[in-house]
Amino acid sequence: MxxxxxxxxxxxxxxxxxxxxxxxxxxxxxxxxxxxxxxxxxxxxxxxxxxxxxxxxxxxxxxxxxxxxxxxxxxxxxxxxxxxxxxxxxxxxxxxxxxxxxxxxxxxxxxxxxxxxxxxxxxxxxxxxxxxxxxSWFMQNFTGAHPVAQGVRDGEIVTATGDGRVAFVDAGDIAAVAVRALTDPEPHNTEHVLTGPSALSYAEAASVVSARLGRPVRHRAVSTAELTARLAASGMPADFAAVLAALDEDIRRGAEDRVTPAVEQVTGRPARAFATFVEEEIR
Ligand SMILES: NC(=O)c1ccc[n+]([C@@H]2O[C@H](COP(=O)([O-])OP(=O)(O)OC[C@H]3O[C@@H](n4cnc5c(N)ncnc54)[C@H](OP(=O)(O)O)[C@@H]3O)[C@@H](O)[C@H]2O)c1
Missing domain, CATH: 3.40.50.720 (NAD(P)-binding Rossmann-like Domain)
Incomplete structure (x- = not known):
């Protein structure tokens, strides 16, 4: 690229x-x-x-x-x-x-x-x-209405990702790339795989959030079947719950454990770090 x-x-x-x-x-x-x-x-x-x-x-x-x-x-x-x-x-x-x-x-x-x-x-x-x-997965899932954000509020983030890592990306960085792709005189005519600057397991991410909040936030790894059942029990349609849980399984297998330079290449500035996001947006 x-x-x-x-x-x-x-x-x-x-x-x-x-x-x-x-x-x-x-x-x-x-x-x-x-x-x-x-x-x-x-x-x-x-x-x-x-x-x-x-x-x-x-x-x-x-x-x-x-x-x-x-x-x-x-x-x-x-x-x-x-x-x-x-x-x-x-x-x-x-x-x-x-x-x-x-x-x-x-x-x-x-x-x-x-x-x-x-x-x-x-x-x-x-x-x-x-x-x-x-x-990749948004940092903003740790705030707002997402199940991960609910986990932050509950003190326990439950996923089927095991120790798999995710290079969480900031929505502001995604938007900055979108603005360039929409307005640059030269069309990009390509795919941009967008990640943050480092890949973290949910346990590692939870510990960053926990330190920021000054209270325990831990990660509990469950099976794909258990996560599907939990999401469905929370009111999500069963087939959508199964799709989301399967994505966690992909993470467990390493699908999101990689970092790309695309945000910096397109915008000219480094992608926001997860720790910076937590510092500035979680309280
Ligand atoms: N969260 C992640 O980690 C992640 C990772 C990778 C990709 N994605 C993708 O990101 C997308 C979600 O993007 P986002 O987070 O920016 O959006 P979002 O915050 O989930 O908001 C959804 C938007 O869609 C609009 N909307 C909902 N139903 C609509 C309809 N029937 N017709 C027209 N507009 C409708 C809503 O507008 P109104 O309610 O105002 O109408 C709202 O602006 C999904 O496609 C997801 O696959 C998410």
């Missing part, structure tokens, strides 16, 4: 940010605006200036949301077994309406061959200009 140097922002007309109220999308909107680019934050319930109504399941909202935009930050429909069914007609219409560049938020755990979500990266490559972001 080549190195993208800081460069003047390209002449993008306006960017539609799908998931513009979410963890990465909210930061993408802020980053674009800070760079003088007009960003339209897509949400099912617009209530603020700069937001536009967009619902993957309501095709009538798509044309107005994307009209006048030259680029789209694309977050897949959440919890949809066959997301291409919704994304394919949206993309076809968006490209016909003048969108040239599409930046997809994928996942390090999803390749073009993965059933369902993998199909999206093939669709996005049909745009004249594109990038696929494949982040």
């Amino acid at each position: 080549s190195c993208w140097r800081p460069s003047p922002v390209a002449t993008v007309a306006e960017v539609l940010v799908i998931g513009g109220t979410g963890t990465t999308g909210g930061r993408v909107v802020a980053g674009l605006r800070a760079n003088g680019v007009t960003a339209r934050a897509a949400t099912r319930k617009p209530g603020e200036p700069g937001q536009v109504r967009f619902d993957w399941t309501d095709r009538a909202t798509h044309a107005d949301a994307v009209r006048g935009c030259s680029a789209v930050y694309l977050l897949a429909p959440v919890g949809e077994a066959d997301p291409a069914r919704l994304v394919e007609p949206f993309l076809r219409d968006a490209l016909a309406a003048g969108v040239r560049r599409v930046v997809l938020l994928g996942s390090s755990a999803v390749t073009a061959e993965t059933p369902g979500l993998g199909g999206l990266s093939r669709l996005v490559r049909a745009a004249p200009e594109w990038a696929v972001l494949r982040p």
Whole structure:
């Protein structure tokens, strides 16, 4: 992968940010605006200036949301077994309406061959200009509504990852890469596997969090079957619980135990360390 140097922002007309109220999308909107680019934050319930109504399941909202935009930050429909069914007609219409560049938020755990979500990266490559972001697990899972954050509150993070390591990545770094991919004059036309600067086991991460909070937060490793049952018991649909638990099993086997230089190569600054995230965002 080549190195993208800081460069003047390209002449993008306006960017539609799908998931513009979410963890990465909210930061993408802020980053674009800070760079003088007009960003339209897509949400099912617009209530603020700069937001536009967009619902993957309501095709009538798509044309107005994307009209006048030259680029789209694309977050897949959440919890949809066959997301291409919704994304394919949206993309076809968006490209016909003048969108040239599409930046997809994928996942390090999803390749073009993965059933369902993998199909999206093939669709996005049909745009004249594109990038696929494949982040590892977010540092922000340790805050907010994620089961790991609940574990932090409970003092016990339960996973099926064993001693497997994850190079947790900061959502702000993902957004910074997205802003570059959306606005650089030269389209990236590539995949970026995004990680933080070091890989940690959940036990190691828990001990960093514990030291910050000044109270015990430990990690308990369970089997994949036990994690599936726990997630389902917490109200998650059983098939989705099984998918999430299987991802933990991949981590246990070492799938996320690697660090990439992509954040620094694209943004020109080092990826945020987990300890810095904890220091600044966990209290
Ligand atoms: N968490 C991780 O560790 C991790 C790691 C790798 C990849 N990922 C990927 O990251 C993605 C989630 O991104 P995120 O964390 O930035 O988002 P998020 O914080 O989970 O927010 C979801 C966003 O999607 C919007 N949304 C939900 N349903 C919608 C619908 N039917 N139509 C249109 N918009 C809808 C929500 O907007 P409104 O509610 O305002 O409508 C919200 O802005 C997932 O695809 C996941 O696979 C996550």
